[in-house]
Amino acid sequence: MASKQVPLIETVDLRKSYFSEELETAVLHGLNLTINEEEFVSIMGPSGSGKSTLMHILGFLDQPTSGKYLFRGEATRTMTDDELAAIRATRVSFVFQAFNLLPRTTVLENVMLPLLYHPTIPASERRDRAMHAIETVGLGDRATYYTNQLSGGQQQRTAIARALVTEPDVIFADEPTGNLDSKSGNQVMEAIQELHAAGGRTIILVTHEQNTAQHAKRIIHLRDGHIDSDTTKFKRLNAKKNHNLTK
Amino acid sequence: MLVIDTFQAARKSLDRNRNRAMLTMLGVIIGVGSVVLMTSVGASMEELILGQISSIGAQSMVIFPGQQEGAEGTVQAGFDSITFSDIEALEKLDTVTSIAPAMFLPVPQATYGRETTEPRVIGTVPNYFRNRELTLSAGRLLEDADIRGARNVVVLSSEIVDDLFGKQDPIGKRIKIGSRFYEVVGTLESVGTQFFQNADEFVFIPLSTARAQTGQKYLNVVSLQAVGNFDLAQSDVETLLRKRHGIVGDDDFIVRTSAQANDILGAVSLGLTLFITTIAGISLIVGGIGIMNIMLVAVSERTREIGLRKAVGAKRRDILLQFLIEAIALTVIAGMIGVFLGLALAGLVAGIVDKFLPTYDFVLSLPSIGIALCMAFATGLGFGLYPARKAALLSPMNALRYE
Numbered sequence: 267m268a269s270k271q272v273p274l275i276e277t278v279d280l281r282k283s284y285f286s287e288e289l290e291t292a293v294l295h296g297l298n299l300t301i302n303e304e305e306f307v308s309i310m311g312p313s314g315s316g317k318s319t320l321m322h323i324l325g326f327l328d329q330p331t332s333g334k335y336l337f338r339g340e341a342t343r344t345m346t347d348d349e350l351a352a353i354r355a356t357r358v359s360f361v362f363q364a365f366n367l368l369p370r371t372t373v374l375e376n377v378m379l380p381l382l383y384h385p386t387i388p389a390s391e392r393r394d395r396a397m398h399a400i401e402t403v404g405l406g407d408r409a410t411y412y413t414n415q416l417s418g419g420q421q422q423r424t425a426i427a428r429a430l431v432t433e434p435d436v437i438f439a440d441e442p443t444g445n446l447d448s449k450s451g452n453q454v455m456e457a458i459q460e461l462h463a464a465g466g467r468t469i470i471l472v473t474h475e476q477n478t479a480q481h482a483k484r485i486i487h488l489r490d491g492h493i494d495s496d497t498t499k500f501k502r503l504n505a506k507k508n509h510n511l512t513k
Numbered sequence: 514m515l516v517i518d519t520f521q522a523a524r525k526s527l528d529r530n531r532n533r534a535m536l537t538m539l540g541v542i543i544g545v546g547s548v549v550l551m552t553s554v555g556a557s558m559e560e561l562i563l564g565q566i567s568s569i570g571a572q573s574m575v576i577f578p579g580q581q582e583g584a585e586g587t588v589q590a591g592f593d594s595i596t597f598s599d600i601e602a603l604e605k606l607d608t609v610t611s612i613a614p615a616m617f618l619p620v621p622q623a624t625y626g627r628e629t630t631e632p633r634v635i636g637t638v639p640n641y642f643r644n645r646e647l648t649l650s651a652g653r654l655l656e657d658a659d660i661r662g663a664r665n666v667v668v669l670s671s672e673i674v675d676d677l678f679g680k681q682d683p684i685g686k687r688i689k690i691g692s693r694f695y696e697v698v699g700t701l702e703s704v705g706t707q708f709f710q711n712a713d714e715f716v717f718i719p720l721s722t723a724r725a726q727t728g729q730k731y732l733n734v735v736s737l738q739a740v741g742n743f744d745l746a747q748s749d750v751e752t753l754l755r756k757r758h759g760i761v762g763d764d765d766f767i768v769r770t771s772a773q774a775n776d777i778l779g780a781v782s783l784g785l786t787l788f789i790t791t792i793a794g795i796s797l798i799v800g801g802i803g804i805m806n807i808m809l810v811a812v813s814e815r816t817r818e819i820g821l822r823k824a825v826g827a828k829r830r831d832i833l834l835q836f837l838i839e840a841i842a843l844t845v846i847a848g849m850i851g852v853f854l855g856l857a858l859a860g861l862v863a864g865i866v867d868k869f870l871p872t873y874d875f876v877l878s879l880p881s882i883g884i885a886l887c888m889a890f891a892t893g894l895g896f897g898l899y900p901a902r903k904a905a906l907l908s909p910m911n912a913l914r915y916e
């Protein structure tokens with residue numbers, strides 16, 4: 267398969283600066299990163315190290331300042347706005363720390379939202395697909411609830427259902443449990459893990475918590491916009507060893 | 514994204530933000546509604562007032578005894594300055610014709626059988642009806658023979674007919690005016706109010722009869738028409754009267770012409786138009802600011818919504834179309850409600866005012882409705898679409914982070 271030869275995500279000297287009134291804040295300082303299909307990657311690092319910034323670029327929510335971002339071997343820099351929109355609609359999904367659900371809207375409608383913009387899924391299938399995704403995250407009995415009638419964990423699971431309803435290749439989750447207590451956090455992590463276990467999907471997860479990160483096979487540490495370490499565990503023992511090395 | 518989905522998204526978004534939609538619509542409704550109301554009422558008033566100032570015809574002149582206002586304070590000098598011999602002299606001028614002298618008789622009431630009324634009695638000549646454009650509804654007007662014979666005949670205005678005869682035919686009947694009996698020979702069509710006076714409560718008797726009855730030697734008003742050059746005719750009349758009255762200073766008569774009437778007409782009309790335009794403009798600005806405010810307040814929430822929609826795959830076109838549909842739906846629906854409400858209120862006003870001023874009519878001002886709707890569209894689209902377009906151009910993250 268072609269996907270075996272071409273990595274899903276590849277960055278070359280990826281840089282990002284924010285500009286405000288002539289002032290440049292360099293956040294990412296030339297990242298080289300390769301992520302293959304069906305990987306489960308955790309990104310860790312201190313606050314302000316650029317994790318979210320990286321995720322937004324990889325998730326097609328923002329543009330890098332310089333460097334290359336290849337998605338399935340295709341350079342993204344030259345893509346038109348419509349091409350980028352098409353990738354967001356079909357290939358990638360994002361789960362935000364702040365949920366970002368539509369206010370005053372039901373769970374079902376929130377989950378159906380991406381399907382409105384999906385180029386190939388027919389309108390007649392939207393409801394079924396959305397219900398299926400909602401059941402996948404264990405919210406079947408809450409489908410008609412308004413999002414403000416849900417707990418934080420339920421809201422985040424709604425956001426996860428919204429992320430997986432289009433059956434994307436990659437799901438980006440930026441501290442999905444950051445606003446949740448440990449019990450809700452565990453439920454959300456379970457949902458994410460099951461998604462990966464079901465196969466065929468790449469998951470990239472930002473987290474602060476060591477035990478959350480342990481769900482992933484590969485952990486990338488960022489520090490001040492550089493990759494500090496990038497370790498893949500093959501066995502549990504190795505993982506611990508690697509982890510200790512990076513400390 | 515399918516077009517129907519875009520409509521759905523717009524509909525849901527309006528539904529979700531019902532308060533904001535309502536307030537925006539309120540702005541449009543107030544703006545459009547008050548413009549429609551004000552311009553309609555204004556146009557009705559204009560018609561009403563201009564109807565009162567009925568033009569006296571381009572070749573017409575009216576001579577009153579007395580002094581030009583402001584010439585000598587408010588002294589009511591010279592109320593008896595125009596005499597029958599003045600009329601004879603005027604009749605010799607080549608430049609004027611259709612001379613119609615008239616005198617007002619202080620008669621308290623007229624009766625027929627048990628019915629009484631209080632007419633205003635005018636003694637005049639046949640020319641009067643032509644100069645005033647009064648038309649017969651039955652019988653005949655005063656004729657030269659009536660004048661020559663100083664006959665006791667009378668022509669009645671429509672309200673006097675109603676008062677005295679109701680549904681009966683008045684022609685040939687004899688009515689008592691003051692202490693004398695007169696035979697009704699004709700009745701006039703209704704003319705409504707003129708100069709805010711009821712013009713339908715007159716009775717007209719021959720001038721000679723009136724003169725014989727009262728012994729009055731002067732005339733209260735003379736109307737006449739110019740032949741050929743109007744200015745020449747006017748100066749002929751003025752010169753003649755000044756010479757006859759031996760005037761060195763201020764005139765003891767006033768000549769009103771259609772030129773003056775048209776000047777007044779123009780000024781009144783212009784004033785009204787300015788007044789209405791000002792009020793309509795203020796209404797539009799008030800409504801527009803309302804719309805603007807609501808939409809600007811909503812910008813940050815809407816920008817985040819746009820960020821989210823883009824994050825899950827919306828194209829710029831999808832966003833713009835949705836917002837366009839939202840804005841159009843809001844302004845069109847609210848605009849129509851506004852027009853409807855404005856017209857309904859104007860109709861109500863017309864209904865009420867008409868009870869007191871029968872000549873007040875409901876007038877529809879189509880151009881102002883058009884302008885009001887266009888302004889509502891422009892503000893609705895401008896302030897709805899411009900921020901949406903800006904947001905749609907941002908990267909999804911920048912839109913999501915917008916504050």
Ligand SMILES: Nc1ncnc2c1ncn2[C@@H]1O[C@H](COP(=O)(O)OP(=O)(O)OP(=O)(O)O)[C@@H](O)[C@H]1O
Nearest residue numbers: 284285291293311312313314315316317318319320
């Ligand atoms: N829109 C922005 N404009 C300017 N600077 C920004 C912007 N977003 C982020 N930054 C800066 O970039 C740096 C990295 O931010 P980022 O959000 O990527 O960090 P992070 O690793 O996700 O931190 P955290 O763990 O706290 O979420 C920070 O110093 C931040 O101040």
Ligand SMILES: [Mg+2]
Nearest residue numbers: 317318319440
């Ligand atoms: Mg972050």
